[in-house]
Amino acid sequence: MTDRAYAERLDAEDPLALFRERFVFADPETIYLDGNSLGRLPLATRERLRELTAQWGSELVRGWHEWIDLPERIGDLLAAGVLGARSGEVIVADSTTVNLFKLAGAVLDTRPGAIVTDSENFPTDRYVLDGLARLHDRELRVFEADAVDGPQPDDVGRACAGADVALVVLSHVAYRSGALADIERINGAATPAPVLWDLSHSAGALPIELESRGVQLAVGCTYKYLNAGPGAPAFLYVREKLQADLRTPIQGWFGQRDQFRMERAYDPAPGVRGFLAGTPTILALGAVEEGAKLTAEAGVERLRAKAAQLTELIVAVHDERLAELGFRLGSPRDPARRGAHVSLAHDEAWSICRALIERARVITDFRGPDSLRLGVPPLYTRFADVYEALERLVDLVEHGEHRDVDSGPLRVT
């Protein structure tokens, strides 16, 4: 049987254990298993935000001499340390939603045919694509993916068969089940349509290897496993060989060649900088840089190894103690096919989630219709805390404590 001593032994052997000390822990009694939604505050980020605020106050507009290159500089940091991409292929600005709109719109401008995505893709991706389908008068094909295993190469091949497909958009890690998609086989199944990967739930949790896997386009979020703070700017990736042929639909002055010569018609800046739009939010970018540095320092291979151990701990306790309480594993069994969160399905998942937060001081989240998500960001999550959270969960459900929480809305992202 899995027990506390086993979890503590894993902590003692954890090569990433010291990274925990680089984060703010304001309330040691609460166990946080929702870093897949909003990551923790790094100490370095708190300091960096102070410095950037002071720099605004003292340098004023002169600060732009340094700030202007932040979207590319942080993009290069993410490329090298997190995404496995080349310098000049990643840029940080705007939200994931806006970046997806830019890249998907750019592809639709150059390729005829349908847009393909899957039923398990994150809502904002489906909404953006629905809007683009209307705008460009294209078909949006939403194929059914398995709710646990996520989109498979054969699904993609079938969805792309028999008609022109302009673009496929998929999530690397499914937001609900945590299923990890097979990038190379899916890219192959979609050919010749390019696949645009949403890396929101994988960036910072495991290696992405955009370069070696031949990924053409990607977007992703920085406020989850990259710990850049609520609503932090997102990134986008355009493989170098595609950059000259794609043009963002949102033409703004930060994407203009020689931006401060303002008298001319729009002429996109070369490279990935041409995908910037308006003025990027500088304070928020500083937080992305600190988060990216921490992740790069820990190393994505070590993060993946620890994430697999952490999620295995949840699966083991599920099998030993939770299954008999009505839980079903909502994530793939093979740790090589999971990201860094586990979904536990239960008919009363919503009230269990609420009771966990309000009574057991375990922060998780609920995703409809029946999923309790447990996120275990490997950079700062201890095995003993995961074990303790699962003990509290077992205890709570055994005693039926979730049956008398009130039923108001629970709104967390």
Place this chain on the structure above:
Amino acid sequence: MTDRAYAERLDAEDPLALFRERFVFADPETIYLDGNSLGRLPLATRERLRELTAQWGSELVRGWHEWIDLPERIGDLLAAGVLGARSGEVIVADSTTVNLFKLAGAVLDTRPGAIVTDSENFPTDRYVLDGLARLHDRELRVFEADAVDGPQPDDVGRACAGADVALVVLSHVAYRSGALADIERINGAATPAPVLWDLSHSAGALPIELESRGVQLAVGCTYKYLNAGPGAPAFLYVREKLQADLRTPIQGWFGQRDQFRMERAYDPAPGVRGFLAGTPTILALGAVEEGAKLTAEAGVERLRAKAAQLTELIVAVHDERLAELGFRLGSPRDPARRGAHVSLAHDEAWSICRALIERARVITDFRGPDSLRLGVPPLYTRFADVYEALERLVDLVEHGEHRDVDSGPLRVT
């Protein structure tokens, strides 16, 4: 003759004088006349950023219970205290560029015809419209506006004559000359096409009165006169009666009705919230809220009155001492037709701007081909400092000191 004693008397009589103490002044020797590009750091904002950072660290994802309404809450604050709009008509998120894309795109989705703008409109506005014209296969008519007086009602009438016009996009205050457009007469001249106003260079500097002037659509920047920090989120305004008929092209999860019920197709939230896209940047929103509060407290009528006095001081010194040094007034003479910055044209404006910054510790900016812009945000600019800056300018040009600055690029926004 205008002299220092006159300027000091104006400071002594200034009802807004004490607001200066609410801002960080890190370097009292430097005179900052570029708040029209990036406003100063309010003390309250420094504190608010600390608080929000701490809240992220302690509340983690639970912070969203409070943060989720910030785009609308700050929008309402701007509506009431800065823009003269009604509650539920303004929202804060994304950049001015992205917001302009959303609103202009929404109009093009409902109306056939050309897009009209003017040659003096801010570059990002022209770039966005150029992109939308390509996307929607529309004509973009860029009419020539006077470089000093900006777009006039007759210009707009002529540009709209003889063809269907879907949308007119203009700046309320011209970014280079500071010319203030006549909203009501121009709206009348454009009818039936709606006019989308870019308020970036007027919001926080003078009354806007969106409601009473019948404005239908607007966007604007918060990092200039609203002092919200480099790249702070922008606002957008949609008059209530138009909200149900317009739909943003960028459909994201923050604009979705009942956002956390994720299983459904896109269905825009009612009201102005439907114009949100991705996750808004929370730290940056806090800075917008503090900046908006300060402006509302000072009152837009008092800000306009002081801005007129400040720009009059520049015009007076121009006429008395700068004209003979080769300067030409690049802004309207009538203070009722100006915003809160003055443009001084000079054949050597670029090197003068550079010498002012490097040798005279006066921060201004240059806008091609020949404009030195002097911004005098009324919330924290002293008359005596403006006078001192002009003295330094006269001294520098009289001695030809600008002729030996190096010629590298000067990149400030």
